[in-house]
Amino acid sequence: MSGFFDKWRIPLLYTAMALLLLAVGFGQSWTVMLAILNLGLISAVMALGVNIQWGYAGLFNVGIMGFAALGGLGVVLTAMPPVPAAWSAGGINLGLAALVIVGTIALALFVRERLPGLRGPATLIIVFAGYVVMRFFLDPASEAIEAVNSASEGYLGGLGLPVLIGWPVGGLFAAGAAYIVGKIALGLRSDYLAIATLGISEIIIAVIKNEDWLSRGVKNVTGLPRPVPYERDLQAEQWIIDLAARFETDVQTSSAIVVRLEYALLFAAVLGILMWLSQRALHSPWGRMMRAIRDNRDAAEAMGKDVTRRHLQVFVMGSAVVGIGGAMLTTLDGQFTPSSYNPLRYTFLIWVMVIAGGSGNNWGSILGAFLIWYVWVMAEPLGSGLMNLLTAGMDADNGLRTHLLDGAAHMRPFLMGLILLLVLRFAPRGLIPERSGR
Amino acid sequence: MSFLAGTNMTGGYGAADILHDCTIAVDKGEIAVIVGPNGAGKSTAMKAVFGMLKLRQGSVTLDGRDITNLTPQDRVQSGMGFVPQTNNVFVNMSVEENLEMGAYIRDDDFSGTMDRVFDLFPILKEKRSQPAGQLSGGQRQQVAVGRALMTQPKVLMLDEPTAGVSPIVMDELFDNILEIAALGIAILMVEQNARQALNIADKGYVLVQGANRYTDTGEALMANPEVRKTFLGG
């Protein structure tokens, strides 16, 4: 019996997950079900990225939020139309600022080589001076750019390319940030990578929130181009009207369902490609080496493997996948809203997905993403339902009752923490454990 | 029956046994030394006597009492002191604090014991407020032995006390060990420097592959041509 379950574990669990989603479709509404599915697919991409880092190499990345936000920024900078007025207002100064940055780095590297005795102080002085000069150009540039039609633009805009190109660009942005963090923190204690990634993600969010010339900061970038048609355009199409008639619904609903289905197909395609690549990598000699390093770092090091370098590779790759997920999320939202990024939702939730699903197993991570996203969505209505039931005996305006009902909104983090702790303790290998001995 | 005796000990860390029917014993005021080639199970035998290894067969007795099932901590309580081979001092704590920690289980006034340790190792008194991690290798060993003496043990067990110290320091340490034995404490030690150790030993155990090969007085073992040839390098 247990052998049967082991053999069919993956299909059985995935079928159960599909049934849970279908229950929402039949019981509640298909638009809600597709919304859950779409975010589940995006979460799955991010979970896959995290699993590449954690499951393949044992790297603890607490900066998922930042890499996801960089992915979103990638979409903005790729797909939004450029703002020529802003470019002419601040472009030159901005270019000079960029030149100063490059120059500063080059000078610092040059001096470090020439003055080995004075590396520390010299670097400090050069970086400080470079920063001041850079600000000398950047400040007027950002002021000029932000003044350009600030109600709707006030930033440089993007390249005006198709939005789908923004996805790999987002992945590249995240990979770049990961390379820098990895260079610094890998090779030290495992906790230090966690702390460093926590830091970089806070800073990425701070930059995105405050550098208005880049992506309008907390004023948000709205109206991102979509890879799929708009509902209102669809509603005029005859086949949508026919579809609505066939399923005895209105055109609004049927067009919304079609749009969400198209998104779902796109996301599923990306997930499929990434999954295929990840599985290939995992079962290649490279993947075996990565797991060997994870399981016995000392032995791998003794065999001459450059562990830190391998870790950097895998860290950059995983972060790139997270960035792609972040780009997809921003595309689905149709807007880039820096203030919506919070670590509980974008970092730690993904971790719960990976751990619950089965670290080291890509199928597990994806299942975990769907399941935990489902629980996350359902936790709030369930929590308030539970609180309603518990407090049913009290007066409607009883202070404790209203307080507890308000508190129900916070059942989500509670539940997520509980799931994480329970899985870590009682099923540390997750729902679909990594297969050993292959 | 000896004061401390591990009799017919058989056991190991995993599935395979390392010790095979091995017997080690020492009496009060005596120095017993375990010698043998690398991988003979010398340290393992010592750990078995101290309870850091689960025995499948055999028993350990202390002063006639069966202590086979006591934890190492409980053995410390019942009068055994143990000096590990490495990491045997608190490097960030002063010499004095190291000795205090040795006396942690004692609720009485231990200043007398500390004075005696300082008498035994005068250099430690001088360096009492220095962190143990800043001392030389030999001094560290003295701190480690002193720490173990703070519980006023009836048995002192030393795992290669002279590993990595210079010959002069080694002689000094052996002198110290003789002094400690003269106090009436039973001493059981594992030694890599077999010849010098057997010189001061009342009893010697030559182990090979986890089993007793030769057991005799130190003097007799030194005189035994076969032991000399095989284990003492001629």
Add this chain to the structure above:
Amino acid sequence: MTDILNALVLLSNFVLIPALSYGSQLALGALGVTLIYAVLRFSNFAHGDMMALGTMATIMITWGLHAMGVSFGPLPTALLALPFGILIAMAVALVTDRAVYRFYRKQRSAPVVFVMASVGVMFMYNAITRIFIGTGDQRFADGERFVLKVNEFKELTGLDQGLAIRTSQLITVVVMVAVVAFVFWFLQKTRTGKAMRAYSDNEDLALLSGINPDRVVRITWILAAALATIAGVLYGLDKSFRPFVYFQLLLPIFASAIVGGIGQPLGAIAGGFIVAFSEVMVTYAWKGFITLIVPADMAPEGLVQLLGTDYKFAVSFIILVVVLLVRPTGIFKGRVI
């Protein structure tokens, strides 16, 4: 001459005093993190939320005291509630250790597993705090607001620039000094404190010496919970209480602990002040100060602010990065790898 004095007063008012009190708060937080690290050997990601939880408990009790008509004269009522808040935090920490961390200790799990578990704990503390008090901003400082007011200072000295010392700032520094003195006395002079250091130094040898590991761990959690609550309440009195801000304090606190040398109590204190002073100085607009000390025609036009206050976390991060690159063991040679 008066210009120089005025400049110094300005600097004291906007840099020295705020950084001193913020540094005290960070130091207390970092001390808790470093103690957990020294004994349990992991970076506790739940520390910020432990601070929030202890502060939340203190605020609730303060409200209760207000409702009963109790106040503490010129001092904030929260100081009366603080001991109870600390007790609640201690209880929570001990229950958490029993329910979560003890299992991994017995298993001798890798540090990263502990860190992961602390993330789960962080979620739950966070939720508990929010269920009780919500996510909003709470100001709970009452009593006398200032020890020294700006115009009092001006009258006293006749200088143009004013200097104010808030009650919360004075309390912060006084409490920090007292608490740090106690912790150091405890670690250096008491048998239990020495046992804690011994356990942190060499676990196996501590066991051989008959030190009870469970007791050491319990004491560590008790200290850490108390330090977290004190740090949290002081921060809340000085600024305000918001659960998310306390989570974000995790970064400067970790930076403080690592700069000083993680696992080194003295380092945590030094690190707290280094991070706080850097943060305040880098985000301070130096225009006023420079205007006072240079001739009038050389006065700067801009704010002369290196980084906007929104980027204050970047300062912690940059310090962290520099330390990791240059001297990963920190100033006082903490543990690495």
